[in-house]
Amino acid sequence: MSPNHPNPESIPVFSPQLAARFDALVQKYPVKRSALIPMLLYAQDEVGYLSDAVVAEVARRIGITELEVRNVATYYSMLRFRPAGQFNIQVCTNISCLLRGAYEVYERFQEELGVGPHGVTPDGVFSLEEVECVGACCWAPAVQVNYDFHDELKPDLVPGILSGYRGKAKAGNNGASSLEKKANSKEPHA
Amino acid sequence: MPRLVSHPDEVKIVSRRFGMGAEKIDRYLELGGYEAVMKCLAQDSDWIINEMKASNLRGRGGAGFSAGMKWSFVPRQSAKPKYILVNGDESEPGTCKDHLIFLHDPHSVIEGTIIAGLAVGAKMGFIYLRGEYRYLLEITERAVADAYQRGFLGKNIFGSGKEFEIITQTGAGAYEVGEESALMESLEGKRGVPRIKPPFPAVVGLYGGPTVINNAETIATVPHVINMGAAAYAAVGTPRNGGTRLFSISGHVERPGVYELPMGYNLKKMIYEVAGGIRGGRNLKAVVPGGSSTPVLLPQEIDIGMDFDQVGKAGSMLGSGGVVVIDDQTCIVEFALRTISFYAHESCGWCIPCREGTDWLKKSLTRFHAGFGAPSDIDNMQYLAENMLGRTFCPLGDAAAMPTIAFIKKFRKEFEDHLNGKPCPFAREGVLQLTVV
Numbered sequence: 001m002s003p004n005h006p007n008p009e010s011i012p013v014f015s016p017q018l019a020a021r022f023d024a025l026v027q028k029y030p031v032k033r034s035a036l037i038p039m040l041l042y043a044q045d046e047v048g049y050l051s052d053a054v055v056a057e058v059a060r061r062i063g064i065t066e067l068e069v070r071n072v073a074t075y076y077s078m079l080r081f082r083p084a085g086q087f088n089i090q091v092c093t094n095i096s097c098l099l100r101g102a103y104e105v106y107e108r109f110q111e112e113l114g115v116g117p118h119g120v121t122p123d124g125v126f127s128l129e130e131v132e133c134v135g136a137c138c139w140a141p142a143v144q145v146n147y148d149f150h151d152e153l154k155p156d157l158v159p160g161i162l163s164g165y166r167g168k169a170k171a172g173n174n175g176a177s178s179l180e181k182k183a184n185s186k187e188p189h190a
Numbered sequence: 191m192p193r194l195v196s197h198p199d200e201v202k203i204v205s206r207r208f209g210m211g212a213e214k215i216d217r218y219l220e221l222g223g224y225e226a227v228m229k230c231l232a233q234d235s236d237w238i239i240n241e242m243k244a245s246n247l248r249g250r251g252g253a254g255f256s257a258g259m260k261w262s263f264v265p266r267q268s269a270k271p272k273y274i275l276v277n278g279d280e281s282e283p284g285t286c287k288d289h290l291i292f293l294h295d296p297h298s299v300i301e302g303t304i305i306a307g308l309a310v311g312a313k314m315g316f317i318y319l320r321g322e323y324r325y326l327l328e329i330t331e332r333a334v335a336d337a338y339q340r341g342f343l344g345k346n347i348f349g350s351g352k353e354f355e356i357i358t359q360t361g362a363g364a365y366e367v368g369e370e371s372a373l374m375e376s377l378e379g380k381r382g383v384p385r386i387k388p389p390f391p392a393v394v395g396l397y398g399g400p401t402v403i404n405n406a407e408t409i410a411t412v413p414h415v416i417n418m419g420a421a422a423y424a425a426v427g428t429p430r431n432g433g434t435r436l437f438s439i440s441g442h443v444e445r446p447g448v449y450e451l452p453m454g455y456n457l458k459k460m461i462y463e464v465a466g467g468i469r470g471g472r473n474l475k476a477v478v479p480g481g482s483s484t485p486v487l488l489p490q491e492i493d494i495g496m497d498f499d500q501v502g503k504a505g506s507m508l509g510s511g512g513v514v515v516i517d518d519q520t521c522i523v524e525f526a527l528r529t530i531s532f533y534a535h536e537s538c539g540w541c542i543p544c545r546e547g548t549d550w551l552k553k554s555l556t557r558f559h560a561g562f563g564a565p566s567d568i569d570n571m572q573y574l575a576e577n578m579l580g581r582t583f584c585p586l587g588d589a590a591a592m593p594t595i596a597f598i599k600k601f602r603k604e605f606e607d608h609l610n611g612k613p614c615p616f617a618r619e620g621v622l623q624l625t626v627v
Contacts, residue, residue: 028357029357030271030314030397031378031379031397033378033379033380034359034377034378034379035379036379037359037360037361037362037376037379038359038360040362041321041360041362062379071381072379072380072381075364075381075382075538076321076361076362076363076364076382077362077363077364077535078321078322078362078363079362079363093528094283094482094528094532095283095284095441095478095482095514095525095528095529095532096283096284096440096441096512096514098524098525098528099440099441099442099514099515099516099517099520099525100440100441100442132281132283132365132532132535132536133281133282133283133284133365133482133532134322135280135281135285135286135288135289135320135322135323136192136286136289137283137284137285137286137438137440137446137512137514138192138193138195138286138438138439138440138446138447138448139192139193139286139446140440140441140446144322147322147324147325148325149192149325151192151193152193
């Protein structure tokens with residue numbers, strides 16, 4: 001943290017729930033820095049991306065420099081420095097999915113959303129990207145929307161999936177599973 | 191929820207609790223859970239390690255190293271704490287078995303981790319799941335919390351006076367982190383680049399302490415080995431290849447799925463009987479037998495037993511048990527390009543032969559598949575791949591080079607058919623040109 005940086009304590013970067021979760025996370029490991037990658041991912045889940053404020057706050061909590069945080073974060077493909085849609089659609093096109101029509105599914109998503117690779121819809125509800133193997137090879141082609149898996153897809157199933165998430169977007173549900181919400185305030189060791 | 195499959199030839203050991211609600215601790219206990227760890231608490235560490243050695247359980251991550259041997263390398267005395275590390279980073283394309291283990295039977299991983307801890311004298315274990323498996327992490331965290339609540343984990347496990355802690359961890363998207371030393375870097379909050387070996391993890395691992403790192407399937411198998419007895423477990427498989435394996439069969443088969451079959455089960459039978467044969471009555475063109483990094487086999491090469499030694503003899507590898515079946519309507523050049531695009535994307539960039547090699551292979555194959563290849567490209571790609579072999583810091587370079595060499599050697603004619611601006615013979619109407627992630 002640079003000396004002229006405003007005191008991050010005064011920046012409401014994280015919700016009280018997430019802040020509490022981080023307090024538990026940094027206690028959890030034999031070495032504090034082990035909390036870094038989970039913290040970045042959970043922060044991204046809440047804020048939407050790794051903003052400068054998020055990076056600064058995580059660096060402060062771990063006790064490393066912002067540069068170190070960025071050095072690590074840029075390595076991991078799930079971490080991003082720009083906002084994605086509220087529902088980030090990740091189409092696996094790796095070999096098992098490729099063989100069972102992943103590109104046809106990917107193309108249908110592009111048509112339905114009117115966006116290309118890494119595009120975000122103008123309303124900010126959806127973003128679309130092609131990703132590497134998500135570990136659902138036997139249920140291919142597979143797509144992840146945020147953390148939800150959709151298995152054995154066909155292009156014709158795409159509109160239904162999208163309308164399901166549009167409904168959730170209207171309801172203000174960010175797609176985090178109910179299990180996670182329950183677990184948010186409680187660490188396993190508590 | 192991923193679909194579960196079943197076949198009469200299956201021998202369900204690791205998967206025996208799948209679909210039975212065993213993610214709940216009471217159900218797991220009803221189904222014989224945590225009996226193995228209690229048995230181990232009554233024995234000494236040598237007994238556990240000897241059982242593991244005798245079981246011929248070999249590493250399910252892909253390398254196929256004896257789990258018992260690996261455990262025996264951990265020094266008895268250590269100034270630094272020892273650790274058990276469960277590799278649930280499952281990222282090898284074609285592999286989705288650990289997905290089901292964490293979904294249906296997370297307590298078997300916890301129980302196996304505790305047993306590994308008792309065997310080597312570690313008091314702490316980590317279960318590392320890839321970041322994409324968030325819902326599985328939540329299930330595993332719940333299972334760990336339940337185990338603490340029952341006193342199966344903590345300062346006095348099962349009232350034995352022994353201590354064992356388990357910490358769960360999420361990745362954030364990186365194939366390379368499945369490599370053992372890269373996983374340790376990631377767990378320490380760093381970029382997932384591999385470490386130089388030696389020293390091996392059994393001597394200097396996580397936080398500098400002696401560390402046992404095993405694949406999630408290996409660890410989930412441990413309680414079953416203890417319950418069945420090493421000899422009974424070993425008897426299920428072939429010589430030097432104990433037990434069963436979770437085979438993830440994907441691609442152009444009628445019934446893709448994760449099937450648990452004895453080690454040494456015939457590959458041809460696996461495809462044509464267990465998985466129902468080639469989809470739509472088409473013909474088989476090729477099989478990737480053990481995840482995308484393993485050299486492709488031709489239809490005349492698949493009458494082999496699926497264990498580490500027999501697949502090795504056939505010129506490929508059993509790897510992670512991801513069997514990817516390819517029919518005769520598939521362009522092998524496109525398949526090779528998609529395979530290599532993955533490795534180019536996932537190369538961590540730490541060492542040059544891998545970073546540059548995967549990138550050049552991807553560029554060459556992209557150009558080639560688009561119809562702008564030169565005849566010399568075929569030999570150049572092979573030469574490039576052969577020169578990556580064994581020259582990289584970690585096995586990712588080999589993982590990219592080995593399948594490339596096999597694709598070119600075994601399908602040279604198909605590469606030649608793409609020359610002189612000819613369109614891909616398998617081009618599909620209305621399908622996007624293969625883009626690169």
